[in-house]
Amino acid sequence: MDRRQLARQLSAIENGELQAVDCDGLVIAITGPPGVGKSCLVDGILHRLTPENKVAVLAVDPTSPISGGALLGDRIRLTVLDDKTKAESIYVRSIATRSSSGSIPSIVKGLANHLLANNYDMVLIETVGAGQSEMRCAAIANRIVVVEGPGRGDGIQAEKAGLLELADLIVVNKSDMEGAEKVVNDLTVSLTITDDAPPVIRTSAISGEGLDELSNMIMNLEDRTTSRRARARQQLLMAHENILIQNPAFESILDRMSEEGLVLEEALRQLNE
Amino acid sequence: MGVRQRIVIAKPGLDGHDRGAKVVARALRDGGHEVIYTGLRRTPSQIVRTIMDEDARFVGLSSLSGAHSHLFPKICELLRDAGLDDVVVFGGGIIPESDRAPLYDAGVRAIFGPGTPSSEILEFVNHASTRDCGVGSKDDWHWGV
Numbered sequence: 001m002d003r004r005q006l007a008r009q010l011s012a013i014e015n016g017e018l019q020a021v022d023c024d025g026l027v028i029a030i031t032g033p034p035g036v037g038k039s040c041l042v043d044g045i046l047h048r049l050t051p052e053n054k055v056a057v058l059a060v061d062p063t064s065p066i067s068g069g070a071l072l073g074d075r076i077r078l079t080v081l082d083d084k085t086k087a088e089s090i091y092v093r094s095i096a097t098r099s100s101s102g103s104i105p106s107i108v109k110g111l112a113n114h115l116l117a118n119n120y121d122m123v124l125i126e127t128v129g130a131g132q133s134e135m136r137c138a139a140i141a142n143r144i145v146v147v148e149g150p151g152r153g154d155g156i157q158a159e160k161a162g163l164l165e166l167a168d169l170i171v172v173n174k175s176d177m178e179g180a181e182k183v184v185n186d187l188t189v190s191l192t193i194t195d196d197a198p199p200v201i202r203t204s205a206i207s208g209e210g211l212d213e214l215s216n217m218i219m220n221l222e223d224r225t226t227s228r229r230a231r232a233r234q235q236l237l238m239a240h241e242n243i244l245i246q247n248p249a250f251e252s253i254l255d256r257m258s259e260e261g262l263v264l265e266e267a268l269r270q271l272n273e
Numbered sequence: 274m275g276v277r278q279r280i281v282i283a284k285p286g287l288d289g290h291d292r293g294a295k296v297v298a299r300a301l302r303d304g305g306h307e308v309i310y311t312g313l314r315r316t317p318s319q320i321v322r323t324i325m326d327e328d329a330r331f332v333g334l335s336s337l338s339g340a341h342s343h344l345f346p347k348i349c350e351l352l353r354d355a356g357l358d359d360v361v362v363f364g365g366g367i368i369p370e371s372d373r374a375p376l377y378d379a380g381v382r383a384i385f386g387p388g389t390p391s392s393e394i395l396e397f398v399n400h401a402s403t404r405d406c407g408v409g410s411k412d413d414w415h416w417g418v
Contacts, residue, residue, distance in 0.1 A: 004356060007328040011279075068277060069302035075323065076312035082319070092326055096307045 003091070006118055010093060013110050020110030023117035027125065028218060029137035031103060031163065032147030034129025037173040039077035040205035041147060041214070042126055046080040048215035049122075051089040056115040058108055059126040063096040070096035074126055091120065099245050103127040106238045109140045122219075130163065138166050139234035143221045145169045148187070150179030166230055167198045168221045175202040175209055196224055247271055275305075275399030280331040283311040283320045285348065288338035293366060293387075297333055300391030306398065317344060321351040324360055331398060334364040334381075342372050346379035349408050353380075358409025361401045363416070365389070380408040383416030 001009075012018035030038050042057060049055055059074035072094035081087050097105050104127050112123040127137050137144060146167040164170065164187075172184045184202050191197035201217065203210035244250065253270055256262040282298045284291055291313055298308045309327050311320060324332050332352075334345055345364055352360050363383040364376065373384050383397050397416050406412050 004325050007326055011328040063307075064302060067303045068305045070307045071298055071302045072307060072309045073312075076310065081322075087322070094307075094309050094327060 001118055006091070006115075007093070010111055010114060013114055014095070014107050016107075020114040021117040023113045025113075025116035025120075026122040026143065026219075027112045027116070027141045028122065028143045028145060028221070029104070029125045029127055029141035030145050030147060031127040031130045031134070031137050032171075033131065033149075033152065036129075036147050036149040036152075037205050038126050038129075038147050039074045041171065041173060041203065041211075042074075042124055043078050043080050044203070044205050044208070044211040045124065045215050045218060046078065046086070046090055047083075048212060049219070050080070050086040053121040053219075054089045054091075054119060056091040056093070056112075056120040056123045057126065058093055058095055058111055058115075058123060060095045060097060060104055060108065060128050062128050063098050068098075072096060091115065097128060100241065103130040103134045104137050104140050106139070106242050112140065135163055135166055135230065135234055136238060138227065138231045139238045142223065142231075143168045143218075144227075145171060145218065145221075147171045147173050148183055149174045150177050150183050152183070165194075166227050168224055168227075169198050169214075169217055170200045171210075171214060172200065172202045173205060176204040176207050198224070244271065275395075276402060277305055277307060278331055278398060278402055279307045279309065279327060279329040280333060280398070281309045281311065281320070281324050281327060281329040282333045282335070283315055283323070284313045284335050285315055285317055285320055285344040286336055286338050286340045287314060288336065289313055290337055291335065293337070294333075294335040297335070297365065297385075297391070297394060300394060301333075301398070304391075304395040304398070317347045317351050320348055321355055321357070324352065325355060325357060329360065330402065331361045331363070333394075334362065334366075336364070336366040336368070339367070341366065341368050342375065345376050345381055349380035352408045357407075359405075359407035361406055362408050363394075363397065363401075377413075377415045382406050382414070 013020045030042055032038055046055060061070055061072045063070045115123050125141055144166050146163055170187055172180055174180055184200055187200050201210055201213055203214055253267050257267055280301055282294050284294055298310050301308045311323055349362055362381050364381050365385040368384050382401060385394055406414055
């Protein structure tokens with residue numbers, strides 16, 4: 001299939017007009033707070049894994065809750081696309097979250113499967129900048145890389161429950177900046193009392209430090225049994241949310257809640273009718 | 274508000290100023306569209322590849338360097354070569370009045386200069402999305418006639 005045909009099929013899947021082909025394969029979420037360097041790390045990984053591997057990137061940015069529009073700007077960081085010897089083996093698609101909650105819309109699962117079925121060796125999903133409890137990516141990706149950086153709080157952050165517990169690999173980016181070593185130490189110390197702890201590595205997307213190691217590791221991440229139940233939980237929650245969003249009355253009920261003072265209990269009752 | 278479109282906003286050529294492109298991208302976002310911004314200094318072939326991969330229906334080209342008479346028609350030509358005949362091309366930046374007719378002939382459907390209200394660009398997108406005016410169309414219509 002040519003790229004144009006593939007691009008149009010992905011749109012059709014995104015718009016609910018086409019069923020994605022089911023396919024198993026490596027789907028890796030790159031997640032973490034806004035501005036921590038996710039796009040630049042994806043660029044570094046693509047530089048190292050292509051053209052030997054065919055890699056697709058699904059880069060998610062948020063949809064405006066006010067206008068329904070979106071500004072999708074993750075491509076700007078992808079300098080690898082300037083390299084003609086590599087660009088042919090890379091497919092990048094920008095995705096808006098549209099009506100879904102969370103850092104990845106559920107439709108991304110179908111898009112990723114469709115790309116795998118069309119001979120891409122792996123799919124990298126770059127999530128919306130995500131916070132501590134943003135675990136929706138576990139429903140879609142089968143490996144999770146959490147990116148952290150310096151200057152984002154003290155050691156207690158590393159002890160808190162949430163996204164970090166689902167990580168298959170933790171990357172501390174911006175290692176060229178002050179404070180990165182302390183973040184690595186805090187995380188490592190915290191993980192010493194965790195069974196089946198994920199590795200922690202340090203990278204600098206600017207200097208290139210750690211990017212070879214990251215690219216090698218990403219190809220060989222093990223499936224950690226501890227997160228299986230969490231994945232199932234997220235899948236179930238996401239499926240349930242989809243049923244809600246796809247309800248034909250959803251938008252009109254939203255209008256009536258915001259404009260006519262329809263109360264929550266009544267709105268729920270009407271949605272379940 | 275019209276139907277949501279996927280729109281690439283691109284900066285072809287060598288100028289390094291993209292405030293205008295960002296303002297247009299923002300206005301289209303606030304108008305309910307999904308806008309993919311390419312960043313600075315893209316080549317025509319990179320822009321066409323982005324439009325193809327992103328399955329965008331519109332592309333807005335911003336140029337302030339004076340190279341628009343070369344770059345805009347080149348992009349129109351590459352779009353037709355790639356079979357992307359239904360993509361609607363519009364442009365903006367510093368484009369002298371006397372340069373505009375050849376750009377319309379090349380397939381550009383609208384040119385927005387400094388001072389254009391953002392509502393006019395949204396009107397153009399909404400209108401153009403209802404007619405067959407892609408870069409490969411025989412229609413010789415352009416915005417503002």
